[in-house]
Amino acid sequence: MEGIFMSGKTNGIDKRYLKDSKRNNLIEPNGSNENLEFYQTLERLLDASSRTFAFTIAKLPKNLATWIGAAYLGARIIDEIEDSRLAQADKGYLMGRVPIVLRGSAKDETASLEKMLEGIGKEKEEGYKDLLKNIGFVHSALSRFPAEVQEIIRRGYEEMSRGLSNPGIQSIATLRDHCKYCHYAAGTVGYMVTELTKEAGYFTDEQVKILMPNPSDWSLGVNPAHDFGVALQLINDIRDLHKDVKEEIYRWPSDLLDAEGLTYDKLVTTGRDDKEELEKANRILKTQLDDAKPYITQAVKWIDELPYEPHGLRQCWGDALAMSAATWRVINTPEFFYDEDKRKIKTEEVFVIDAIMQRLADDKTSVL
Numbered sequence: 252m253e254g255i256f257m258s259g260k261t262n263g264i265d266k267r268y269l270k271d272s273k274r275n276n277l278i279e280p281n282g283s284n285e286n287l288e289f290y291q292t293l294e295r296l297l298d299a300s301s302r303t304f305a306f307t308i309a310k311l312p313k314n315l316a317t318w319i320g321a322a323y324l325g326a327r328i329i330d331e332i333e334d335s336r337l338a339q340a341d342k343g344y345l346m347g348r349v350p351i352v353l354r355g356s357a358k359d360e361t362a363s364l365e366k367m368l369e370g371i372g373k374e375k376e377e378g379y380k381d382l383l384k385n386i387g388f389v390h391s392a393l394s395r396f397p398a399e400v401q402e403i404i405r406r407g408y409e410e411m412s413r414g415l416s417n418p419g420i421q422s423i424a425t426l427r428d429h430c431k432y433c434h435y436a437a438g439t440v441g442y443m444v445t446e447l448t449k450e451a452g453y454f455t456d457e458q459v460k461i462l463m464p465n466p467s468d469w470s471l472g473v474n475p476a477h478d479f480g481v482a483l484q485l486i487n488d489i490r491d492l493h494k495d496v497k498e499e500i501y502r503w504p505s506d507l508l509d510a511e512g513l514t515y516d517k518l519v520t521t522g523r524d525d526k527e528e529l530e531k532a533n534r535i536l537k538t539q540l541d542d543a544k545p546y547i548t549q550a551v552k553w554i555d556e557l558p559y560e561p562h563g564l565r566q567c568w569g570d571a572l573a574m575s576a577a578t579w580r581v582i583n584t585p586e587f588f589y590d591e592d593k594r595k596i597k598t599e600e601v602f603v604i605d606a607i608m609q610r611l612a613d614d615k616t617s618v619l
Contacts, residue, residue, distance in 0.1 A: 289392070290317075292385070292388055293317070293320055293321065293324075293392065294309075295381070296324055296381065296382050296385060296388070296389075297320055297323070297324070298378070299377070299378030299379070299381050299382060300323070300324065300327045300378060300379065300382050301323075301327070303571075303574065303601070304323060304571070306570075306601070306605075307566075307567045307568070307570045307571050308320050308323070308567060310563040310566045310567040310570070311563050311564060311567045312451065312453075312561055312563060312564070314451055315447065315448065315451040315453070315564075317392075317396075318396055318400055318404075318447050318450075318451070319444060319447060321389060321392040321393055321396075321404075322393075322404045322407070322443060322447070323440075324382060324389045324392075325349065325353050325389050325393065325404065325408055326407070326408065326411060326440060327379075327382060328349055328368075328382065328383065328386060328389065329346050329349050329408065329411055329412050329415065330415075330436070331371065331379055331382070331383060332345045332346050332349070332368070332371065333346060333415045333416075333421075333436075334498065334500055335371040336371070336498075336499070337370075337371060339418050339421070342416060343416035343417075345364075345367060345368065346412040346415055346416045347412055347413075347416060348364055348367075349364070349408060349412055350405055350408035350409045350412055352364045352386070352390065353386075353389060353390050353393055353405075353408065354393075354401065354405045354408075355394065355401075358387065358390075361386055361387045361390045362387065364386055365383070365384060365385075365386045365387065368383045368386070369383075371383070397450075399450055400447065400450055403443060403446045403447055403450065404443060404447075406443075407439050407440060407442065407443035410435065410439045411435055411436070411439045411440070413435075414432075414434065414435025414436075414439075415435050415436065420432050420435060423501065423502055423503075423504050423505065424504055424505045424506045425504050425506050426504055426507075426538070426539070426542045428504060429485070429488070429502065429503075429504055429539075429542075430469070430471075430481060430485070430542075431469070432502070433480070433481040433484040433485055433488070434469045434477070434481065436484050437480035437481055437483055437484035438469060438477040438478075438480045438481045438484075439480070440480045441474075441476040441477050441478070441479045441480030441481070441553070442463055442466055442474075442476050442477060442480075444476070444479075444480075445459060445462050445463055445476040445553075446459070448557075448564075453557065453558055453564055454556065454557075458556050461475075461556065462474065462475050462476040462552075462553055462556055463475075463476040463477065471545055471546065471549060472545075472549055475549055475550065475552040475553040475556075476553055478546050478549035478550050478552075478553070479549075479550035479553040479554075479568075479572070481546050482543065482546035482547045482549070482550040482572065482575060483550075483571060483572070483575050485539075485542070485543040485546060486543055486547075486575045486578050486579055487575075488502040488503075489503070489536070489539050489540065489543065489582065490578055490582055490594055490595065492518065492519060493519045493594070496515045496516070496518070496519045497519075501515055503515070503518070503535065503539065504539075507535045507538055507539070508535060511531040511532070511534060511535055512531070513528065513531055513532060513535070517532075518532055518535070518588065519588075521588045521589065522588075522589050523586075523589050529585050529588060529589075530585075532585070532588050533584075533585040533588075536582070536583070536585075536587060536588075537583070540579060540582075540583055543579065544579065547572065547575065547576050547579065550572050551572065551618055553568075554568055554569055554572060554618050555617050555618060559612060559615045562609070562612030562613060563612075565608065565611065565612045565618075566605065566608045566609055566612050569608035569611065569612075569618055570601075570604055570605050570608050572618075573604045573607070573608060573618075574596060574601060574604055577596045577600055577604060578595065578596055581593060581594075581595065581596050582594060
């Protein structure tokens with residue numbers, strides 16, 4: 252994983268894999284009209300919320316893709332409230348309402364929450380506005396699932412909203428603070444995905460004990476399921492510096508900036524010719540990337556417990572982690588601060604990554 256994607260050595264891929272590397276479709280061609288409408292709405296909301304996640308999740312077996320897709324939408328609603336400009340007390344109240352409403356409330360309560368979120372929807376991009384207007388759909392989607400699946404998702408939402416509504420978790424001064432934040436934002440999701448995968452029959456009880464032996468211990472290397480989620484979140488937060496600061500969201504640890512005598516505004520306005528500031532900014536960037544790298548290594552252990560069949564399992568989550576590792580590589584440069592092209596991987600590389608993961612699954616080869 253590190254050797255290929257963090258170094259950028261992705262050449263020499265069999266062209267047939269690139270040709271076949273494309274997004275699957277959740278919609279059942281011969282399904283009922285009711286199912287057709289359901290899957291069309293699910294796909295639309297996933298596309299609107301995260302095109303990358305929509306691309307990868309559709310590779311999963313159908314039942315698991317549906318469970319995780321709908322669960323993701325609920326988690327995204329909590330995330331959108333957290334990232335809003337509301338007062339912290341209002342954020343906390345609304346985030347706390349989401350698990351309550353989505354776990355089986357009456358339709359009028361769902362409509363009431365949609366109404367409450369109209370205000371923050373106005374400040375969001377169109378895709379997120381669409382999601383916040385469709386809480387009723389997410390509620391109805393979750394209600395279709397088996398009781399144990401609903402319970403797994405509910406626990407994840409409650410842990411996430413409980414942590415993210417805490418002002419102390421939102422205040423990120425140190426690298427440790429950032430990892431604690433990432434536990435609630437994504438480590439909880441790592442646990443949720445692991446439990447749902449087991450419920451779908453693709454992990455055994457013994458594997459779950461390996462992947463999350465002690466969920467209350469958030470230390471690196473203890474729970475690969477946790478480290479998988481944290482790895483993705485850490486890289487996303489580092490990558491999103493410019494967008495986040497514009498929205499008054501601060502996820503880069505403030506102590507690192509203070510040590511270099513920089514502010515968030517200075518970080519996002521540092522130019523090519525600001526040699527001294529650029530050197531300082533790059534030290535802050537590299538400190539965070541060095542901190543994130545071991546989480547990627549631990550996350551590979553989670554991927555390697557997945558069965559080879561159906562290979563969509565490894566392709567989905569292998570894609571997600573490899574894209575994160577490739578992003579680590581792309582943003583690991585001073586150019587990140589002044590060149591927008593150095594803040595994300597190119598579409599062409601996404602398909603190369605997908606082709607590699609398909610080949611590894613076909614060949615039953617470890618990603619290690």
